[in-house]
Amino acid sequence: MKILITGASGRVGGHVTRFLADSHEVTATTRSYPPRGAHQVAWRKADLADPEPWTALLNDVDAAFLFPAFGHTQHFIDAATRVGLPKLVLLSSGAVSDSDDSMIKSVHADIEEQARASGVATVRVRPTVFMANDLAWLPAVKSGEAVPLAYPHAAMPAVAEQDIAAVIAACLTQDVDSEIYDVTGPQSLTQVERLQIIANHVTGADARWADITDDAERDGLPGMPGPPGEYLLRNLARAADEPAPVSFNVQRILGREALDYTRWINEVI
Numbered sequence: 001m002k003i004l005i006t007g008a009s010g011r012v013g014g015h016v017t018r019f020l021a022d023s024h025e026v027t028a029t030t031r032s033y034p035p036r037g038a039h040q041v042a043w044r045k046a047d048l049a050d051p052e053p054w055t056a057l058l059n060d061v062d063a064a065f066l067f068p069a070f071g072h073t074q075h076f077i078d079a080a081t082r083v084g085l086p087k088l089v090l091l092s093s094g095a096v097s098d099s100d101d102s103m104i105k106s107v108h109a110d111i112e113e114q115a116r117a118s119g120v121a122t123v124r125v126r127p128t129v130f131m132a133n134d135l136a137w138l139p140a141v142k143s144g145e146a147v148p149l150a151y152p153h154a155a156m157p158a159v160a161e162q163d164i165a166a167v168i169a170a171c172l173t174q175d176v177d178s179e180i181y182d183v184t185g186p187q188s189l190t191q192v193e194r195l196q197i198i199a200n201h202v203t204g205a206d207a208r209w210a211d212i213t214d215d216a217e218r219d220g221l222p223g224m225p226g227p228p229g230e231y232l233l234r235n236l237a238r239a240a241d242e243p244a245p246v247s248f249n250v251q252r253i254l255g256r257e258a259l260d261y262t263r264w265i266n267e268v269i
């Protein structure tokens with residue numbers, strides 16, 4: 001199959017590119033540099049904010065992966081309609097099905113709506129929080145400092161970026177039975193449990209952490225200002241009351257269990 005991948009230098013898009021590179025005719029796009037470790041794919045420099053390249057890039061393509069670059073997806077979707085793209089797979093977010101409103105929910109819902117309105121057959125992949133977010137804890141873990149955690153006992157089924165990408169790759173290349181897939185990891189773990197797994201793996205010592213819930217509620221999450229931090233904080237508060245639910249779509253689509261946290265950390269470090 002001829003497949004076009006946007007965001008190929010990203011965490012998710014990079015894995016999608018590598019998974020499909022051997023068995024399909026892949027064109028990978030990024031704005032600046034070729035994606036690492038995917039020498040056997042064609043690379044084109046293209047910005048989703050630019051209206052020009054997409055009609056030519058999408059011409060004759062069987063399926064395309066769209067990275068949700070906020071505010072910059074309409075040119076790509078218009079081009080997909082123009083060329084009659086057979087299938088679009090969109091990275092979205094589990095935030096779209098949240099009951100309360102947030103900026104993260106509305107930007108992803110807007111992109112989903114652009115795709116729906118285009119008439120192009122679209123599969124929306126909605127992951128929960130990425131395991132990869134927790135790599136931000138590494139410097140403190142390595143130096144033996146306490147990791148600041150808001151709602152340390154909030155439990156979420158964080159998902160491996162490899163599994164999100166494997167689901168996307170399957171949706172691009174196979175017939176699937178739904179237009180929407182929620183994607184989570186195999187179990188809900190608290191932040192402290194996840195931090196302990198990382199600390200065991202990296203230093204073999206007990207994890208050190210500090211509860212910053214009150215400070216974060218007053219001043220926001222350190223290092224994550226604005227709507228993304230507000231969204232994460234609200235999510236953590238909700239998950240502290242009730243663990244977020246697990247979806248079994250990884251197993252259903254891929255025929256194997258989702259990567260658990262211990263296997264994920266062994267793969268990435």
Ligand SMILES: NC(=O)c1ccc[n+]([C@@H]2O[C@H](COP(=O)([O-])OP(=O)(O)OC[C@H]3O[C@@H](n4cnc5c(N)ncnc54)[C@H](OP(=O)(O)O)[C@@H]3O)[C@@H](O)[C@H]2O)c1
Nearest residue numbers: 007008009010011012030031032047048069093128129130
């Ligand atoms: N982190 C989470 O917990 C979580 C949970 C659910 C959903 N999500 C969603 O997942 C997405 C993040 O995925 P990720 O971690 O794989 O992203 P990432 O690693 O930050 O990669 C971003 C990719 O998008 C490309 N890109 C950005 N703007 C672009 C533009 N204007 N035109 C073309 N390419 C552009 C970048 O390419 P360049 O090389 O050109 O910069 C890069 O390849 C976000 O939309 C987020 O809302 C995240």
